[in-house]
Amino acid sequence: MITESYINVGNFRVRYLESGDGETTLIIVPPPNTSANRFMNTIRExxxxxxxxxxxxxxxxPANMSKVNKVAALSLIASTINSKRTILAGIGQGGGIALDYVIQSRHNALSGIVxxxxxxxxxYIDKLPxxxxxxxxxYSINDPNAPVEEANAVKSVIKNARLTLINGDWLSEIxxxxxxxxxxxxxxxKPKTT
Known part of the structure; x- marks a missing residue:
C-alpha cells in the first residue's frame, strides 16, 4: 500500500509517497518536473x-520553488525516517538535489547513494570523496545532458563507486x-559474514 503525506517548506507544500516497512529505506528523488505516477512500478518493485x-x-x-527549498524539503522528509539503513537515489536533476542535501547535511548515516x-x-567532484x-x-550511453565522461570522472575519485551503462534514457529504461x-x-x- 502506498500512503501519501505532505510537508511544508515556507509557503510551499511538497508531497511524498511511502510504501513498505523494510529495515532499509530507499529515498527516491526524481527530477522536479516528473510526476510520481511514472514511478509507481518502481515504488512497488x-x-x-x-x-x-x-x-x-x-x-x-510550484515550478518556481528554489533548489534551496527543494533540498530543505528532502531534509525534512529524511528527518522523519527511522531506519537501520538509508539509501538515497537521485534521478536526473533530482540527483543534484540529493547531492546538495548529502553534502550540506554531511549525512553520515547514509548507507549509499545512487x-x-x-x-x-x-x-561535485571535489566534494564527493x-x-x-x-x-x-x-548513466545512458548517449545522454548529452548527463555525459558518461562525467560519470567516469566521478567514479575515478570514489573508491566505492560503480558505473553501469544503459542503452536508452533512464525513463524508457526505468x-x-x-x-x-x-x-x-x-x-x-547484505549482512557481512565473517
Whole structure:
C-alpha cells in the first residue's frame, strides 16, 4: 500500500509517497518536473524487494520553488525516517538535489547513494570523496545532458563507486534502472559474514 503525506517548506507544500516497512529505506528523488505516477512500478518493485520506499514528489510543488527549498524539503522528509539503513537515489536533476542535501547535511548515516543520469555531476567532484560511502552511477550511453565522461570522472575519485551503462534514457529504461538499483542496494546492505 502506498500512503501519501505532505510537508511544508515556507509557503510551499511538497508531497511524498511511502510504501513498505523494510529495515532499509530507499529515498527516491526524481527530477522536479516528473510526476510520481511514472514511478509507481518502481515504488512497488522496490517495496516487493523488502525496502521501505519514500518517493519525494517535487512535481507537487510550484515550478518556481528554489533548489534551496527543494533540498530543505528532502531534509525534512529524511528527518522523519527511522531506519537501520538509508539509501538515497537521485534521478536526473533530482540527483543534484540529493547531492546538495548529502553534502550540506554531511549525512553520515547514509548507507549509499545512487545517481541516475544526473547532469553536471562533475560540479561535485571535489566534494564527493569526503562522502566516503558506496555509490552507484547509472548513466545512458548517449545522454548529452548527463555525459558518461562525467560519470567516469566521478567514479575515478570514489573508491566505492560503480558505473553501469544503459542503452536508452533512464525513463524508457526505468524497469531496468529499478532492477539495477534494487540489486545494488541489496548487495550493499547484505549482512557481512565473517
Amino acid at each position: 522496490t517495496t516487493a524487494a523488502g525496502f521501505k520506499v519514500i518517493h519525494v514528489d517535487l512535481s507537487s510543488a 545517481l541516475i543520469s544526473t547532469p553536471r555531476v562533475i560540479n 569526503k562522502l566516503n560511502m558506496p555509490m552507484l552511477l547509472i 524497469n531496468k534502472v529499478t532492477q539495477l538499483m534494487v540489486s545494488w542496494a541489496l548487495e550493499i546492505t
